[in-house]
Amino acid sequence: MKREDTEAGGVRAGPGSSARRPVHAASGKRLGDAHPRQEGPVDLRLVPPALAAWATAALTLDAAPALVGGVVAVCLLAAGALLIVRRRAAERGAGPVAGGRAWPRVTVAASLLCVGAAAASAGLHGADLRRGPVPELAREYATVTAEIEITSDPRLTRPRVRGNQVTPESVLIDAEVRSVEGAARTAVATRAPVLLVVDAGSRWGAGARWANPEGSQVPGSQVPGDRGPGRQALGGAAEGADRPEAGGVRGPGVRPGVSWLGLLPSTRVRVTGRLAPTLAGADRFAAVLRVRGRAMPSIVREPSGAQRSAGRLRAGLREATDGLPADARALLPGLVVGDTSRITPELDEAFKATDLAHTLAVSGSNLTIILALLLGPPGLAQRVERRGLAPRLGVPLRATALLGGALTLGFVVVCRPDPSVLRAAACGAIVLLALATGRRRSLIPALATAVLLLVLYDPWLARSYGFLLSVLATGALLTVAPRWSAALRRRRVPPRLAEALAAAGAAQALCAPVVAVLSARVSLVAVPCNLLVEFAVAPATVLGFAVLATAPVAMPVAEALAWCASWPAEWIAGVARYGAALPGGGVDWPGSWGGASLLALVTGGVVLLGRRLSRHPWLCAVCGLLLLLVVVQPPPLTRVLTGWPPPGWRLAMCDVGQGDATVLAAGGGAGVVVDAGPDPALVDRCLSKLGITRVPLVVLTHFHADHVAGLPGVLRGRAVGAIETTGFEEPVDQVEFVRREAAARHVPVVRAAAGERRRAGALDWEVLWPPSHPAPRPDGPNDASVTLLVRTAGLRMLLLGDLEPPAQQALLRSPAAPLVRGVDVLKVAHHGSAYQDPDLLRAAAPRLALISCGADNPYGHPAPSTVAALRAGGAAVLRTDRDGALAVAAGTGGELRVTRD
Template sequence: MSGADPPPEPAPEQGPDLRLLPGALTAWTVTAATLAVPSWWRVGVAAGLVAAGASVARVGLGRRSVSGLRAALAFALAATALCLGAAGLQSLARDAGTVRSLAAAGAVVRVEGSVASDPRPLAGPTRLAGRQIVLLQLSLRAVEGRGARTAVRSRVLVFADARWAQLHRGERLRATGRLAPARPGDDVVATLSARGPPQVTGGAPAVARGTERLRAGLRRAAASLSPDPRGLLPGLVVGDTSRQPPGLVDAMRATGLTHLSAVSGTNVTIVCVLALALGRLAGLGRRSRLVAAAVVLGGFVVLARPEPSVLRAAVMGVIGLLAVAGSRRRTGVPALSTAVLVLLVVDPWLARSYGFALSVLATLGLLLLARPWTSWLSRWLPAWLAAAIAIPLAAQAVCGPVVVLLSGQVSLVAIPANALVAPLVAPATVLGLVAAVVSPASAPLAHLLAVVAGWPCSVIALVARRLAQVPGGQVDWPGGARGALTLAVGTAALVAAGPLLARHARRRPVAATGGLAVALALVLPVPGPSAWPPPGWVLVVCDVGQGDALVLSTAPGRAVLVDAGPAPDDVDRCLTRLGVRSLDAVVLTHFHADHVDGLPGALRGRRVGAVLTTIVDDPPERARAVGAWCAEAGVVVRSTRAGESVRTGTLTWQVLWPGRVIHEGSVPNNSSAVLRVQSRGLSLLLAGDIEPEAARVIAVRLGALPQPGVDVLKVAHHGSAKQDPGLLALARPRLALISVGAGNDYGHPADSTLRLLGGLGAVIARTDLLGDLAVVAGASGPALATSGPRSHTSSSSSGSSTAR
């Protein structure tokens, strides 16, 4: 061979190392599935898995391919055993003592402990019985109840009033309240309904006091900003979401920007990059820069509160940084797998956290998809634009199934929203962080920095609000596990077939475009004449037979439920068809079985802000059943009475009744909670089961309002003959809805009631004849759509009309 040898060709880049990923996912899944089982069972299974893993490791299986499979199986068994054992041992330690038995008995106790989380307003209506309700966690050190005082190490979730809102994390206190059992698998042993204010017995540790001073300084610096940046900046920088407007929260949820409304891995990545850059400018070596970044990250975690969500964000942010900038691509997935296992061992209850799932999956998307997709897009686009598209696209593709579980929707605007705001996050985070740090020394400088940081926050909020209003920006998708699995399989198939489809698209662009259109037509649900629910629905009266269950929409996937009908499956089915995943509140007008016995179905698999009841616990056995169901679900129960006004989402309601107990007629019926509701320009009167004695009092209160007439009336007591003509004439509804069972033996609705409503010019709709009744805000008033009666058809058939 003459001349110099040609230089060797560079070795092809190896793909990511996926060997630890199946084991980590297996351990995660098993931990989540077993959180509610007895602790001893988990410890025993963990011991059995250790033995099985050791046996697999000892078996000699010869060939290398089989050896790799053996190693993966042994690792999966060991990882699952580690997580199960940690969860079981932590549960045994947490349950030790008397808290669980006292909670099972519903005992009133006196507790001592320290504040373990910042107080936050109750989701949904924030004023119940005239008081603001806040939630916080306490780490108990002692509990006194049933004549005995014992030392404990348990955590409880506290429902308290506004007098608890000024507490700070780490403060020690004494308090009195009633214990109730937590839901199986919760990260607390019990719930505590506080009675009276807390008695603070000791201040927070020095570090906690110092960080609170910085957080308060940032809030003061941003106080003069407009509402959106005033609420968003503290959330983005230090995780303080207390001032975020509800409308902004909803808009960011609809556009896939919720990770920016609180501390997330994005913030952690920015802090680490800033620390490394400053270290480089200071001339530090690589190892010194890493140490400095670790110290800065530790300080940031303390500032943002070392809660599970922040620790999770810190771990995922560091791994995300390695994913985007990493020169060692193969180490990313093993690092993520190890981080998942470490976090689950430290806090096993993360296994059921949607936030944890979204963080892990988004990071996995960055590790597996962001770089190759950026490289592919760079063939046609500038590198910066390719990355701006590929990174949010990779995260959204992997997180989509979990988002569907939460909202029942797929956001088509999430990718452009994230791409548009991506350049704004870093300046807002850095400026806000500096403002917090300098606030104790110079309030004017902190204010100036907050004002400048408010500019990108304002743009982020503007993008969220505008894109949330784009028609078709959120596409309804089948909810539950089936919908999530369908989306996951479809996404995986599309990602796997992506390279082949890309080559085909370059060769035959017209055919590829047509194929994409056909695929979208097959996959995306298109509203048609039989779609349910109708777009823009305000109220749905569920066909639950002889009973009441009314659903008021407050936001996509959210609602307020008024009564729950007689059967759990019926109301659950109705809420599922409506795509309701979260109930801001449940209002039980009174305790008759046909209004409350379906409550377990409404609570099933949904987040519930609160359950509001009438002031009269009659019948007492149904009231006790409601209390037990809510205690099991970990939902607070409060009574509601005349004079209260509540706003949640697009909904405002005023409680007209009960104001007192009326002993004439049926006491439970005449104690029904009666609501006057405003939503999307419509007024509604929901009359429970009131009879003439209460109706006459309510008529006086309704007549005192500037506009006593309503667009829609839910007719009282299933249209019985016991109506007050004066109240009906005053309300003069355009649309009268009657929830009634087909062929009932009560004679509901009464002919006299139908004649009275017809004489007032109301359009009458009945669930026994038409099935579910949906009210939509039409251009000229309330429009009615129906699903078709359950007893006459197995599939819904919609019709519509407009009330005049």
């Protein structure tokens, strides 16, 4: 016991000891004695130097060398002058007043020294982007052969819908060029950071075929190597699950570029590609090196032993989670080691919408949980009563600190040195050092020291939003949260609940302005969602690390632990999905620093108002109820307040940008959805506002991305009866995407054929196109669009999909021609493009023409000639790019009523 007491600072903190008394004032020292429980002011001396170094690094990374040298020289001279003045004052025997000024002088001198050091470090790092042959070759767009060293995990780009296509995926890798050969074929040694971009190419090959009328599946349409519905064709990040991190590729039918995903940091490879300059304002990279075609990496040097071990651990974690449900399988590697390769775009958007994205980025919370297992609660770490595994195993205090340091180092290697990981590791290392030496521990100086050391080590962190959010969140938990927690406890809130509310609220208050800059949106459900997942994060993380440790030696045990961890992981994913689906879960906000300042002012006003309201419980309850109504937005109440959707609406055209999504009312919260648009979030939001909870049928007129990419938003949280598609299954990747989404949710996929007629409630519709037989073969997916004639409430509505003139003319020659004449509402084909058959427009002669297109789209949709032709025929023309979402209802006298959202 005495040895432990000595190591803890020479003060026994047992019952009846002086630790219960405020020892700060009794010590007679400004900072008090080395005692972990003392009271006293927070030591802020390191905060100004850390902030000064941070700001300097951010400003001087791209500064001219002469300016950087001048800053360093001035700072050194000024700091030296201050220290000389202080020393002379001390030699003259300065009195109390002069002594009271010593601390500010030292702080200013330290700040100047840190500014000089940060400027020097930033200048050297910035020079890496300008020196050597790589920048010059990039300006010439030269094709080079280079030897590069991988410095990050490879990752796949998120697919984006452009027009009717999905952008091809690419593999992105941070790397350093170590030698480069240009046109002269002479290798030049260098060290330049580059972004390596590897074109992934087509995933499953080209070529689609017209499916036979009996509805058999296209041969070869299943994705090679697929092992379940979790890997989605548009998932982007899910493909990394097919590769072991120890290098190499496994599994049949791996697509071009997948072997790049198996590379580990510290691997050296030889590649041939084209250099190009980075975009204006891009940081950290001297150039972009693009590798095209099906080139595979030529490995020059294998990764280091530490990286190979980390790769095996990460691969074992993924293998142990392969059999879990889709959400848990994707989430657990992210929670444990930050491996988000299986996170689908839909789930990623849900986490961002609820401000839960920090749970997917390894941060200080992960390291804190693991260190808490080793050390016990932080407040008892230096006391005889300390808990945790170390004292139970008889490990001494200093040995515990060394063990914690080794664990921290391993944590950084396995989880990769991202900004939040480095910040957490630096803080943890400083705390462990204080623990080992028995010195007084203060977390604010630890955070300031961590920021200072990290900015000096890697000045690019000074411009990292992730690093900024990590420091803000930690600072909030150390400064604001304890005060808010104490205030809540004074108002009789239970201690655990008060701590949780204070932590979530403080982190949200400080981080929300920065998040608004990044997303141009403010989440109203962030605090409750964070509270709901807080109790699940710790067990999921602890069990996940147990899976990580046991997978290499006992895979059955690891799989059992992974199954246990899947329960809290599924809960976290469910909270994110539910919060993101709430119609009022967020509000749009200016995505600029001006908007961030405004949000900070609003947040401050809300906090001050909350302090006053907290004295009136009933008023607090009323405000909470109002906020709940704003977030949930019950359809009946929303309809009364906003008039949307209008009573008796029959057709609604959602505003989904450059794409199509139409909803036909079937009564009782049910609706038939025709096309899903390009964005799952937009169509999901539209359906939620319309109050659609059941979808008897989803009709996908054809497989272009601007009509099918939003399908996950339609399926999210709704009962869907079936998905009906055209028989022309092209493009193949979008066909596969639809089939995978349907299979994941056990929704049958059927094929539409001319003459088919269906009914749902008062809604009746008939398929007019495409014909049952594929002769003649359509010119493309547009001409194979499913065309519907809808009858409801005495209205006749014609939905043309993206039919082009050849198919429009064929439709007028088909047996269905009489049905297209004299309709009430026309959904204009192909977003109102100029490519229309005038005979069909004259035959349809609609009273109302609706055009779905995106604002400022690059195609010029809708074409002025098409709009003019429709108006010349007597139609009123409305378009989503200017009018927003549109709802059509029938009046008592047969007139049409259109309401804009």
